[in-house]
Amino acid sequence: MIVIKELAKKFKVENPKKLSEQDKKDPRLEGRFFHSVKDVSLRCETGQVLGLLGPNGAGKTTTLRMLSTALRPDSGSIMIDDVDVVASPVLARKKIGFLSGTTGLYGRLTGRENIEYFGRLNGMNEQAIKARINDIADQLDMHSFLDRRSENFSTGMKQKTSIARAVIHSPDVVVLDEPTTGLDIMAAKTVIDFIRDLKQKGVPVIFSTHHLDEVTELCDHITVIDHGLTTFDGSLADFVALSPNNLHEAFMNTLHRSEG
Amino acid sequence: MWLIFRKELLELVRDRKTLFFMIALPLLIFPLIFGGMFYFTAKAVTDSQTKTLTYAVSGAEYAPELIAALMQVESLELKQVEGDLSDSKRVEEVIKAADVDFVLQIPSNFSNDVRANGQLILKLVLNDAQLNSVRSRIRDVTDEIEKVNQRNAFASLNISESIQEAMLDPILIEKVNLADKREQAGAQFGGLIPYFMFILCLQGAMLPAADIGAGEKERGTLETLLLSPIERHKIVLAKFLTIATAGVTSALITVLSMALWTLVVSINMPMGPLVEFISTIDWVDFILVFLMLVPVVATFASLLLTLSIYARSFKEAQGYMSPLMIFVFVPVIVTLIPGIELKGIWAWIPLTNVALAIKELVKGTMDYVQLVGIFGSSVLLAGLLLAFCVYWFKQEKVLFR
Numbered sequence: 048m049i050v051i052k053e054l055a056k057k058f059k060v061e062n063p064k065k066l067s068e069q070d071k072k073d074p075r076l077e078g079r080f081f082h083s084v085k086d087v088s089l090r091c092e093t094g095q096v097l098g099l100l101g102p103n104g105a106g107k108t109t110t111l112r113m114l115s116t117a118l119r120p121d122s123g124s125i126m127i128d129d130v131d132v133v134a135s136p137v138l139a140r141k142k143i144g145f146l147s148g149t150t151g152l153y154g155r156l157t158g159r160e161n162i163e164y165f166g167r168l169n170g171m172n173e174q175a176i177k178a179r180i181n182d183i184a185d186q187l188d189m190h191s192f193l194d195r196r197s198e199n200f201s202t203g204m205k206q207k208t209s210i211a212r213a214v215i216h217s218p219d220v221v222v223l224d225e226p227t228t229g230l231d232i233m234a235a236k237t238v239i240d241f242i243r244d245l246k247q248k249g250v251p252v253i254f255s256t257h258h259l260d261e262v263t264e265l266c267d268h269i270t271v272i273d274h275g276l277t278t279f280d281g282s283l284a285d286f287v288a289l290s291p292n293n294l295h296e297a298f299m300n301t302l303h304r305s306e307g
Numbered sequence: 308m309w310l311i312f313r314k315e316l317l318e319l320v321r322d323r324k325t326l327f328f329m330i331a332l333p334l335l336i337f338p339l340i341f342g343g344m345f346y347f348t349a350k351a352v353t354d355s356q357t358k359t360l361t362y363a364v365s366g367a368e369y370a371p372e373l374i375a376a377l378m379q380v381e382s383l384e385l386k387q388v389e390g391d392l393s394d395s396k397r398v399e400e401v402i403k404a405a406d407v408d409f410v411l412q413i414p415s416n417f418s419n420d421v422r423a424n425g426q427l428i429l430k431l432v433l434n435d436a437q438l439n440s441v442r443s444r445i446r447d448v449t450d451e452i453e454k455v456n457q458r459n460a461f462a463s464l465n466i467s468e469s470i471q472e473a474m475l476d477p478i479l480i481e482k483v484n485l486a487d488k489r490e491q492a493g494a495q496f497g498g499l500i501p502y503f504m505f506i507l508c509l510q511g512a513m514l515p516a517a518d519i520g521a522g523e524k525e526r527g528t529l530e531t532l533l534l535s536p537i538e539r540h541k542i543v544l545a546k547f548l549t550i551a552t553a554g555v556t557s558a559l560i561t562v563l564s565m566a567l568w569t570l571v572v573s574i575n576m577p578m579g580p581l582v583e584f585i586s587t588i589d590w591v592d593f594i595l596v597f598l599m600l601v602p603v604v605a606t607f608a609s610l611l612l613t614l615s616i617y618a619r620s621f622k623e624a625q626g627y628m629s630p631l632m633i634f635v636f637v638p639v640i641v642t643l644i645p646g647i648e649l650k651g652i653w654a655w656i657p658l659t660n661v662a663l664a665i666k667e668l669v670k671g672t673m674d675y676v677q678l679v680g681i682f683g684s685s686v687l688l689a690g691l692l693l694a695f696c697v698y699w700f701k702q703e704k705v706l707f708r
Contacts, residue, residue, distance in 0.1 A: 112707070115534050116534060117706075160317075168536070
């Protein structure tokens with residue numbers, strides 16, 4: 048279970064002159080600070096898949112980075128089960144599996160070595176790593192390329208290896224930041240199947256995306272963020288109810304609510 | 308921490324580009340470049356001395372003896388050129404047209420009687436932009452004649468041989484050098500050695516540093532590493548150690564390859580003095596030189612990592628790093644300034660003191676008390692930089708630029 052409450056994060060603007068016109072109009076710019084995330088709250092129960100929606104620059108990535116401990120929030124709380132993520136990030140990292148569309152691999156290591164490395168970093172013993180890699184490789188059909196250098200992998204192979212890397216330590220929560228962005232259809236399908244599989248196993252997943260069809264296919268719960276604020280937080284049914292025939296309109300509705 | 312260190316090393320070893328710079332460059336390319344340079348310079352010099360040159364003479368009739376002697380020289384060939392060669396304009400034309408390599412103008416008062424004619428002036432007209440040792444070749448010939456003339460003149464004056472010598476060189480300075488060979492050679496080469504070592508350490512550490520910091524950022528692996536349950540300072544230390552290892556390895560390989568090539572060359576060619584010089588430096592000093600490089604490498608490694616982690620991409624990192632090369636010159640150039648020795652304040656200035664100390668060690672005149680200052684300040688600087696690097700690595704604005 049993941050509970051995020053009143054999360055906020057601001058960044059110092061080093062050089063205000065360099066900001067784009069759009070950034071200058073953004074209501075989140077206050078003096079020398081850009082309040083990327085102002086007030087985001089969400090809740091994801093065990094076994095649920097939560098879809099995080101919002102336009103570009105809404106604060107999705109910042110929120111997910113704070114959840115995954117890469118960034119430290121200015122205020123607010125993040126709890127994964129009974130672990131306070133803000134207070135004890137190292138402990139929380141063991142519970143989180145993180146993957147984004149831009150996540151890379153160490154090209155000069157083989158697929159197996161890449162995965163092993165993260166297993167070891169997570170404090171797993173060699174036997175457990177070996178067994179786990181074997182399981183995941185069966186599941187994602189990776190045996191044919193596991194021992195080749197990853198720099199020569201296709202996008203699909205890379206994404207499979209990245210997925211394996213992210214879940215090698217059997218995390219309690221999986222966080223995905225636009226996992227399908229920039230992938231071809233085959234590779235994106237691998238990711239979707241993987242999320243579905245996690246859902247079946249009861250592992251909570253939070254993922255951000257721009258593809259509304261993925262949302263209807265997978266999500267139980269939807270949170271929309273705009274301008275650093277939560278503008279919608281409810282079940283898929285509630286979201287669809289906003290505009291039953293057109294998901295895009297439903298999404299737009301949530302955004303307009305914040306403006307109104 | 309060691310886990311990350313091991314993985315970084317493994318990755319480094321598998322990177323052909325970095326390996327090339329670390330191993331192939333010092334092992335093969337440098338000796339080839341230097342060897343080639345020496346070979347071609349030597350060849351050019353011998354060529355210039357043995358190549359046959361053509362020349363023309365004006366006033367040959369005044370000095371048949373000189374002409375005869377010149378004809379004896381195999382590498383000089385007399386050519387007939389039309390026109391009046393005592394005319395400077397004509398001579399200029401001849402040289403410009405490259406009809407001959409040089410023109411020798413003999414004055415009309417040329418004779419072997421020194422007392423009657425006084426000093427004689429031979430004019431040698433040539434284009435001296437090329438290396439050809441014309442002057443020394445002519446000198447060889449005139450010296451012979453000169454000696455005979457001198458002796459005749461002195462004889463006619465009835466001057467004894469010892470007085471003759473005194474008249475030719477009334478005061479002779481005899482130098483008695485008490486500096487031993489090592490100190491002398493050390494003073495000559497000692498300043499260059501730290502320079503090479505510093506540059507090589509930096510060079511060897513640069514590519515891995517760019518790869519390990521900015522490279523990871525660029526490939527999107529840094530974020531996943533940051534999300535591993537490892538404290539940030541351990542990541543920094545592991546990366547720092549990797550870079551330092553690469554730097555030391557690169558320097559070590561270079562030094563070893565230099566030693567090896569010196570041996571190879573000394574077997575084929577007599578390089579006595581150099582080998583002798585190297586063998587006078589004892590092992591303690593060698594080890595001290597190496598030990599002193601450790602804080603230097605640590606300084607470089609933390610600087611490089613700091614820059615690398617700040618950069619957004621591999622290219623950007625390299626852009627930040629190349630000016631470092633210039634900064635390294637400064638403390639090393641100081642050691643080349645005469646009069647600056649490893650004393651007082653100089654012993655406490657990082658990098659410079661190490662460079663000075665290496666020079667002293669090579670010379671064999673090391674004041675071992677100064678090691679306190681050297682190690683003290685170097686370790687302090689390296690430690691401060693590393694601490695800054697750890698602090699830097701925890702800054703969100705640095706990691707997620």
